[in-house]
Amino acid sequence: MIPLGGLGEVGRNMTVFEFGGKLLIVDVGVLFPDTDQPGVDLILPDFSPIRDRLDDVLGIVLTHGHEDHIGAVPYLLRLRKDIPLLGSALTLALVEAKLKEHRIQPYTLTVKEGQKEDLGPFALEFVAVNHSIPDALAVSISTPAGRVLHTGDFKMDQLPLDGRLTDLRAFARLGEEGVDLFLCDSTNADVPGFTPLERSIGPVLEQVIAKAPRRVIVASFSSHVHRVQQVLDAAAAHGRKVALIGRSMVRNMGIAEQLGYLRVPTGVLIDAKKAADLPDDRIVYMSTGSQGEPMAVLARMANLEHQIEIGQGDTVILASSLIPGNENAVYRVINGLTKLGANVVHKGNAKVHVSGHAAAGELLYCYNILKPKNAMPVHGEIRHLVANAKLAQDSGIPETNTIVGENGIVVDLRDGVARVVGQLDLGYVYVDGSSVGEISDADLKDRRILSEEGFISIFAVVDTQTGRIVAGPHLHARGFAEDDAVFDDVIPKVRKALLEAAENGTHDIHALSQVVRRTVGRWVNTQHRRRPMIVPVVIEG
Known part of the structure; x- marks a missing residue:
């Protein structure tokens, strides 16, 4: 097993499994650039360890439809277009829309919780997990060498908006059968207790929208179907129309509505071009840009570069958490909007977002239910991985059986024993406009000098x-x-x-x-x- 991304960072999630000369990939995500990477659009996993072995890849399992898990799929399929993609209905629909822009027609297999599939030596079983996007799946991977359970991103919301719980009964059964290696989401491992309920956000959004004197702009991830649902319901309850702003928001919500994951109240959703004709107190804009991305809708509004001009009395709601590293960009946007006279509501001053990741209490439940022989935390910065490893050890997993690694670590699983046998030297692959991998760290250093000196x-x-x-x-x-x-x-x-x-x-x-x-x-x-x-x-x- 070799993680090519997702360790020591929140993004670029990609793990390669090998047995008998055949490869299975779980997730192929992107990482969004930091402020010290000027001009870079996306950062991809380093495909070099598998570039010459793509014919050995039996399939790509996609756990859910977030960019940090599916965003790099087009760049891998450019190298070999016929690699089968396995995922839930919504996940594959989002991927297919993305691949269409790259003019790639993928081979897909739609799977759902409880389903089992064999890909060569890999016996797969899919398990429902709850996350901030519908249709997320964990995957159990069994070979003669042992069983690995990969959670993807998950939490254990006990009253989810769509009624789809993380299937702890399936976790318990897999634990009884024996889990040799547990790859567990670490993003909130250093947060004590339990992640609050998603449905606690609805009343807060409704209250803010009810009190707003003029226009309301809600910014969220373009794939957060549950949050958009709550905004639609709150707007309908107070006689407002909703206009979706941002290409990815319009595309993803169209897919979610078509597949039945988004229920749009009759007459609430309108075209953005018609929104300007409505009174200010009768419109809600649902936009992208909650992470302060410079080219996203909200940042352009803050810089007066968008047709929607923020003014005195407008209300802006940032309905998302901060991805580590984005804090400065987000606060810059908040300051810009506040200067224009907007009332900015965010996680720091109102309960307008809850995380999609399990906190420490939920992770302990998983370790106690599964009783895995070995644990390797994934998906998180180093502090998250270390905190997750400590939880594993607190639950009784020996320290010698707990692996905290970085991208490129090579882990062998044999007869229920996981051990580190190597470390590959991996780099960043930068997407800059239409070029992929042509920008080097030296180029970025030159850009930083140009921008600063x-x-x-x-x-x-x-x-x-x-x-x-x-x-x-x-x-x-x-x-x-x-x-x-x-x-x-x-x-x-x-x-x-x-x-x-x-x-x-x-x-x-x-x-x-x-x-x-x-x-x-x-x-x-x-x-x-x-x-x-x-x-x-x-x-x-």
């Missing part, structure tokens, strides 16, 4: 034999200083340095370029305490 270019034409400057040096800067006159002092230094280099026998254009770079760099660092990107261009004249 600025850019200076120096152009000069030099007689390489005499060192005499035929033209220039001409110096141009961006993001460094408003007036290029600040460089008047350094131009004589560049002339002098080039002349001295020629007198000392330096006639190579590249070497002269480095002389210019060092001269300007030393001056900028000494005089301005800055380290901009310096691009010298020296031409032989």
